[in-house]
Every structure is written in C-alpha cells, then in structure tokens.
Amino acid sequence: MALTRRAFTLGAIATAGLTASGLAINPQAASAATYTAYLKTYFTESPDHSASNYGLHLAVSRDGLNWSPLNQNNPVATPTAGERGLRDPYIFRKQDGTFVVVATDLYGIDFSRSSQYLHVYDSTDLTSFTGYRRIRMHTYTNVHTWAPTVFWDAGRGQYAIVYSANTTADLFLVNYTSDFRTVSAPQTYFSPGFPILDADIKVDGGVTYMFYKNMSNGNLYGARSNTGAPNSFTTYTSGLRQGGAIEGAHLVKRNDGSGWWLWGDSFVPVNNDFYLWGTSNIGANSWSVLNQRDYTPPLNSKHGSIVGITEAEYNGVVNRWGLPSWVRLKSSNFPDYYVRHANHEIRIDPYPFDPHRDQMWRMVPGLADSAGVSFESVNVPGSFLRHSGYVARLDPNDNSATFRADATFYRTAGLADGSWSSFRSYNFPTYYLRHAGYVLRIDPLSSSSSAADRQDATFRVTS
Template sequence: MNLSRRSFGLAAAGAALGALAPVARATAATPSAAAAANTAYAMVYFTESPNGQGADYGLHLAVSRDGLNWTPLNQNRPVVTPTAGEQGLRDPFVLRKQDGTFVVLATDLKGTDFTRWSQYLHVYDSTDLSAFTGYRRLRMHTSSSHTWAPTAFWDAPRGQYGIVYSAVDGGRDVLMANWTTDFRSVGPPQVYFSPSFGVLDGDVVVDGGTTYLYYKNLADGLLYGARSSTGAPNSFTTYTSGLRQGNAIEAPLLARNNDGGWRLWGDSFSPVNNDYYAWSQANIGSNSWAPMNQRDYTPALNSKHGSVIGITDAEYTAAVSRWGAPAWVRLKSYNFPDRFVRHADRAGRLDAYPFDPYQDQMWRMVPGLASSSGVSFESVNYPGNYLRHYDYAVRLDPDDGTATFRADATFQRTAGLADSSWTSFRSHNFPTRYLRHSAYQLRIDPIDSASSASDRQDATFRVTP
C-alpha cells in the first residue's frame, strides 16, 4: 500500500475503530468442489509504472497455467473500474466463497495521494471471472482512518468471513477485522493484529487447524509470517525470519500451489523498482522460504499489489474467452531476467524493467517479412517500424519495402540456445548469427556449439505477454 512513503503523521487519527469483541476460533473450511479441481490461477491487480504512463486504477485480471508466468487479459486494460467513492482502486483481493463463486475487495483510492483516507472498500461479485457484477462500497468503520489492502478468509465455526485490512487505531498502524456473511453488511471493527510496532498489508490464510497471517513490519521494512492455533485477534506469534528482496518490499501475498506447496509474493516498494519478488517452500508452517529466481516467473505488465487464486480449467477458459489474450509479446532476457528487449532512441536494447515509456518493450510478433516461416517484431507504439539488423547492430526502422529490409527484419525462431524451453532467434539472411545482447545492446553475432555458455545465454529469451 506504500504507506512507508507517506510523511504525514498518524497521531491525528487517534480515534479507536471499535471495541474488542469475542472472536470464535478460525478453522479451515472443507474446500468446495470447484476449488478442489483447480488447474490454473488468476491474479487481480492494478497498474503503475515509473513515470505514471502505465498507471490505471481499475481492476485488472491475468491468468496463468503454472502460477508463475502471467497473461494479462483485456490487453492489460481494466475489466471494470469503480464509479463511486474515489473512482479508482488499489490492492484488489479475490476470494472464492463457500458457494464456489468469487468476491473481489479493493482499497477505495485512485492514485498515490495516501492522505485521502476512505472508510469504505470497493466490492464486486463474479461467477467465473468473465463478468464482475453487484458493484458496491462497503463501509468498514466510522473513524478517522484509512481502509487499505483488504484480505478475507472463511471462519467455519463462526459461519462468517473475516475481512482484514490496514487501518489506524490510537495513532498506530494496525490490522483491523470486520465479520460478514454476505459482503454487503459487516459487524463492528475489531483490532485483529497490533504488535509493539506498526504493521501494514496483512494476508490471512487458514491451513488445517492453524491460521497464518503475513504482514509488513513498518519498523524494519521486512515481511514476516505469524500464526495462531485459534485465529483470535492478537493471538498470533511471529514464526518466520524477516524477508526482503530488492531495495524495499511490501504487500505479502500467500498463494497455495494447485499441486502442493506454497509461494509468497512481495510487491516492490514503488513502481520504479521490479514489481514483484517471490519465495517458495513446501510447508507454510516452516521457516524455510527460498527466494525464487526471477527467470522462473513473469508477473503481468506493470502489475502492482495484487492477489492470486486457484481456478478451474472452465474458469480459465471463460476468462480468456471473455477478455481475450494480448495481441503483443515481450522478450525477457535469460541471463538478466529483470531486463526486457526494448527500443530507445531507435536502438535495440536490453533494459531493466520497469521503465517508461513501457510500450517500448511491447512487440507484435508477426509472420516474417521475408519468409512466413520466420517472425518479425513490429513496435506497438511505432506501428510500421520493425526490429532489424544493420551492420550487425539491431535497431528500430520503418519498413521501406525493400527486400533487404524485409530480410534484415526476419528471424527464425529456434529452441533456446541456453535452455530449450526458452527461445532463440536466428537471422534470416545471416543464418550463422543470432539475436543477442552485448553490453545491453542488441546485435546479431555468430553463435554455434563451440560458443561460450555466456554467448548462448545472451541469445536466449522468453517470449511472454
């Protein structure tokens, strides 16, 4: 939620959000038939980019078969945008309810003015992620406090859902909870997690008889996991070491793998850094989160502070059929997986993501201009301009209609020279040469079985939305 960036004081918001009330033990619910059949994943998110060119505070949707590499739907445009309150959202969270349908909760805020505090959450319903209906705002409290970064879980003994969110109580950053049966009305707010330091961005899951709560510690800027055998407010004990990748981290997101195991995602502190980092471990209850290589995952373009859920094959198909897959691709470097192929001042480059104009990394991969067996890369933001080599350097030029240009702009797609599950691109008219980066500049160079491992890695890319 980027609260750490704000410089305004919290003392003025000292009014308590509500008296404590007894809370029943939270235990795991029996998974619905739909949840048990999950074979894919969905992510909801909003978008930002370093200079704001990619900022959009509507609800975005992406899907994935492996939960690691994501395909943004609707051309990475919002599938729905709030029309009330601040008329924008941040931090969307998606939950599969007990009836197998979905509910989406989100912060009522458009943009980055974190002094604009709302008492409400945005709420949508969805049957299969092909439509989002029943839009409403849900008032969580009546105090002078924000209502940020919601998460929700099912408490079987209580027969209600808990909605947990970041708020201010007594001048301190805490996690609050309200209880509901229908996401249309809620009970009074209760302090849910308030240790001796400020906390932000909670995510709650129930696994077996244990309730897990992951959060950001505002005192040291790290992510932690806590657990409770009862799930009662302020009954949690932190059991993990502090986690961080990159310069700063927030928005812990727990995702259960469809085939077992867990992943933990963390959002970068600001849109000028990498958007997501990930860890994995087999058992959520252990303190053995291992950082994942960025080579292994690719979040949706410009995605920020989202939520992941397992979905069925039918739900995956319904979402893709309704919203459509992207008409463009990006090329991710194998040995510098935080970098993507782009054009800048007409030069073909490999630059660290994210950047603006973010469209510089987006390509229409079309049948080769010189041979339909190959491919050519047309710029999305400069239509009619293609990546081509000239004196072996790669640059962006307009199609001049000549046979030379068409040949220079055509590449044969092959199995990745460093990893056959990735891709390499061989020059059409210089077939011993491959598209590669060197000192982050793109060019075509001779590469064969005798070439170094580094050269082969330089010429290997992931084609991804």
C-alpha cells in the same frame, strides 16, 4: 484514537449467524474442484504514471509464475463511487464457489486521503464483475482502510475482512460478514507493538497463517493461529526481504500441492515490481528466494492477489477477456531486463521503465519467410526490429527485399536454455540476435559458443 468494542451500525449490521442471512453454504464446493491454473488481480502503475490505471485488472497463468494480462492489460471494471479508483484488489473464492473482490478505495498515490470504505464486486465465473458497491468498515476520521484480505472463519461461520488501518497505531482491523454487504463492528485483529501493513491470510490444515510487513524494519514476516481469532497470532518466521523496499505480501498455495509461494510487491519502482519466495512447508521457517528468470509478473502490475482456478474457469476468462496481442522478450542472463526500442536503437533495459510500450512487440510471420518471425513495434506500427551492419535497429518497413530479410528471424530452442528461445537471422543463417553491452545485434553463434554468449542470445517470449 482508541478502538473500543461497542455496538456498531453501518446502516445495517450483519447478524452473527451465516444461515440467518439466507446465504446457501456449501463448504465442499470450492475445495472439491481441481485447479489447473491461476488468476491474479491487480492495478497498474509505471514510473512516470503514464501507465497507471486504478481499475480492476486480471491476468492468468498456467504455472503460477509467468503471467498473461487479460483484456490487453486494460481494466475489466472501474469503481464509479468514492475515490473512483481502487488499489490492492483482493479476490476470494467464497464457500459456494463464486468470487468476491474487495479493494482499497483510493485513486492514485495521495496516501493522505482516507476512506472509511472498501470497493466490492461479485463474480460467478470471472467473466463479469457485478453488484458493484462500497461497504463502510468504520466511522473513524482520518483513518485509512487499506489492502484488504479475506478468509473464511469456520468457527464463526462468517467471512473475515482484515485490513490495514491507523487508529492508535498502524495495525490490522477486522470486520465479519455473511454477505459482503453488511459488516460487524471493527475489532483490532493484530497489533504486535510495532507498525504493520498489508496482511494476507490463508487457512490450511486448521491453522490460520498471516503474512505481513513490519514497517519498523521493512521485512515480511509470517504469523499463525490455531483459531484465526483476533489477537491470537504468534509470529514464527524470520524476516524476509528482497530489493530496496518491499510490502504487499500475498501467499499462494500451489495447485500441485507441493508447497507455497510468497510474493512481495516493491514499494517503489525498482528493477522488478515483484519478488518471490517458495517453500514446501508453510509451517516451517524455511523460504527460498526464486530467481527472477523463473517468474514474470503482469506488465506494470502492482499489489493484488492470486487464486487457483479450474480449467473451465481458465477457458471462460480467456475467451471472455482475451490474451495479449503482443509479446515481450525477457533476457535470460539479465532477467529483469527486457528488449525495447529507444531512439531507433534496440537494447535491453531494466523493467519497469517508461514509455512502457517500447518493450511491446507484435510477433508476426516473417516478412521474408512466413516460417520465421518478425517483430513489429506496438507503439510505432509499421516499424520493425531489423539488423543493419549487424546492429539491431527499429526502422519503418520500406518493403524492400533487403529490409524484409533483415527483419526476419527463425525462432529456435534457446541456446542457453531449450525451454526459452533464440532467434536466428534469416539472411545470416549462422548469426543470432543477442545483446552485447545492453545493445542488440547479430553475431555468429552455435551450441559450442561460450556460455556467456549463449546466455546473451536467449530470451523468454512472454507477455
């Protein structure tokens, strides 16, 4: 279906002038702030969909790499109109320093369903999401409106909302807005002659950068424009890919000013739901793959976005929504594997898996010594990780002295990496918790043990 540029009415169309809308503009408000942390938006899915939730989820990170879900990984807002679910939530800091979230109007994985709308929320400081509404982006039949991204077009004095659509081909459309309530007519924004999906767009140093998926070969690419105008982009990077299938590119400028990260979301649940590259120069065709040891996405998270936040915003959002009451243990030498229980056995398995709560633990004061720690299962409360015959098991606490001792460990600096953790047995003080053949047990270890053995006994305590 051909897309033509014509008068377009969605009930009310925004005028071209931003100030005419009455919106106060302070271009310096956001740029003047010092960002000390990051906030991520996402929805959740797991392999059997027992943990799938199509509401707005939030996570925070100090380093931009390792993430803590907020609100116990429950949604902070859920759409009540349209498909009554969202995917691909994109958060953007507006010119006045407040936030807007736009998201795909779709519940679940029936991608044959097409909506003409996007969900929209406003937020002043991330402690609440208000003004829920849907905005109609086009009037095409059987054309989807997926994976929106937002940027400030300084030349136009308006915000651009770019999204994936399938009119004459799989391409990107753009609508301009001053208030995220009324939008201009849709225009073709980028259509390079092959099918594309999932744009993320950032403006830096007067250059507009766009990363996207080439559906013909499954790789992610970067394009750039000196204006950010429709049909003005030139692809300048080689294809990037990790894993079996990748999409959902999202681009993050580091708070420390040292470069950029590019996240890619796996299309199907494989060993890890996200992959990551880094560069010191976004304008160069030079991206390095980050080791999965270096980053931990939020539990069951899927396609979203990341924004830098201030210390006050970080404290406010944590105080409002709360950090997780549970931890996960990530293997050092199998960094896409997490400690979980299965039929009372304690082992490491590649994430994601279901039941996903098998990997969630409450790390509590040691049952035999409060200076140590014990691990209580989240989904089998009252049962703890303990060793028996040197093999780790999940058993109910019988409150015996033997059980309490078997279930108590001292957390130490990681034997293979001091910034990670190892866990020394309370009642076998030269023995450490480690995996062997993917099963957890305790074995005698020290700093002089082999590198492989020390890796087996080293874990990241994460959420």
